[in-house]
Amino acid sequence: MNLTINAANADRNLMNAAEKNGESARSGNGRTSIYGGNFNAAADPIAARKKEAQAQAWKVVSNAWKTDKAIDDSIQARRDHYKEMEKLRNEAVDSLGDVQEDKEVLRELYGVEEDSQEQKDLELLEKERREMRRPGSETLSEAERSRLEELHKGPLTEYQKRALDLGNQAEIYEDQIEDAERRMRDDVADIHSIQTERIKSAPMPGAQKAAKEIMDAANDEIQGMLIEEAVEHIEEEQEEREEKAEESMEEKEEQEEQLEELKLKRAIQEAMIERTKEAAEEAKEQARQNEAPEIEIGEMVDIAKGNSIAKDVGQSLSDIKSSLRVLEADLKGIKVDKEV
Numbered sequence: 001m002n003l004t005i006n007a008a009n010a011d012r013n014l015m016n017a018a019e020k021n022g023e024s025a026r027s028g029n030g031r032t033s034i035y036g037g038n039f040n041a042a043a044d045p046i047a048a049r050k051k052e053a054q055a056q057a058w059k060v061v062s063n064a065w066k067t068d069k070a071i072d073d074s075i076q077a078r079r080d081h082y083k084e085m086e087k088l089r090n091e092a093v094d095s096l097g098d099v100q101e102d103k104e105v106l107r108e109l110y111g112v113e114e115d116s117q118e119q120k121d122l123e124l125l126e127k128e129r130r131e132m133r134r135p136g137s138e139t140l141s142e143a144e145r146s147r148l149e150e151l152h153k154g155p156l157t158e159y160q161k162r163a164l165d166l167g168n169q170a171e172i173y174e175d176q177i178e179d180a181e182r183r184m185r186d187d188v189a190d191i192h193s194i195q196t197e198r199i200k201s202a203p204m205p206g207a208q209k210a211a212k213e214i215m216d217a218a219n220d221e222i223q224g225m226l227i228e229e230a231v232e233h234i235e236e237e238q239e240e241r242e243e244k245a246e247e248s249m250e251e252k253e254e255q256e257e258q259l260e261e262l263k264l265k266r267a268i269q270e271a272m273i274e275r276t277k278e279a280a281e282e283a284k285e286q287a288r289q290n291e292a293p294e295i296e297i298g299e300m301v302d303i304a305k306g307n308s309i310a311k312d313v314g315q316s317l318s319d320i321k322s323s324l325r326v327l328e329a330d331l332k333g334i335k336v337d338k339e340v
Contacts, residue, residue, distance in 0.1 A: 057211035064207030089180035139228030
């Protein structure tokens with residue numbers, strides 16, 4: 001029987017199923033083999049699990065291959081033995097044929113006729129010998145037994161003695177033929193029995209199925225590990241996005257606070273300007289009423305301060321006007337010098 005499995009090919013087939021970069025191999029039951037990239041097996045649990053599964057699968061297949069090879073070797077040994085026995089049998093058959101020819105030559109040499117009493121007595125003696133060697137193989141009549149008693153009392157002829165010696169040689173070859181054929185039958189029976197048991201146990205198909213189950217289980221586990229890693233990665237990214245969103249919200253709130261401050265500042269400035277203008281107009285009116293000389297802008301401010309209209313104002317009118325000019329830019333996000 002030829003080997004149906006090559007160990008090296010089986011090894012490569014198992015390894016390639018899990019080692020193709022960036023590929024997924026779908027098995028017959030619909031499961032998917034996942035390759036996660038090039039990993040350091042000592043540090044990466046996915047690579048370690050994959051390597052472990054590959055080792056387990058190859059061990060199962062390797063053991064089955066050894067068992068299968070041992071079976072093949074056993075069958076081959078019996079076939080070889082059968083051929084040896086067949087050769088021995090054929091040689092014994094040839095030798096037996098030679099003895100039969102020698103007996104015929106001997107008969108002719110002594111001039112014994114085939115239907116003579118001497119020849120018949122010789123054949124009766126040979127029949128007795130066969131029955132003694134294998135009881136039950138021959139049946140002797142009463143007349144034959146009586147004749148044998150007479151033959152054993154008297155001397156045999158020279159031809160009969162030499163023919164019986166050749167018969168002894170023939171028996172040796174007959175035993176060799178019988179033994180060889182018995183061993184050949186045993187070899188055939190053993191081969192049939194081994195092949196029957198092999199079909200029942202099916203070591204290699206069973207090992208291939210077991211190896212596939214090992215790889216499928218590992219692939220399922222690896223797939224779960226990859227999904228878990230992906231979920232963890234997504235959660236980390238979500239946390240980062242939430243943190244960024246929180247920071248963005250804080251920045252927005254801060255900007256809104258700054259905007260509110262700017263609005264308040266503008267309102268205060270406008271109020272101060274309006275009050276300052278009112279104070280200045282009031283001062284001018286008082287000056288006209290009192291027919292006083294023209295009051296300078298600085299004096300108006302002092303008057304406004306005296307009337308407590310512009311309390312806490314630490315800027316001059318020119319500074320306030322400058323603030324008004326840049327206030328709109330502040331509201332649009334342009335950074336204004338703190339002194340403005």
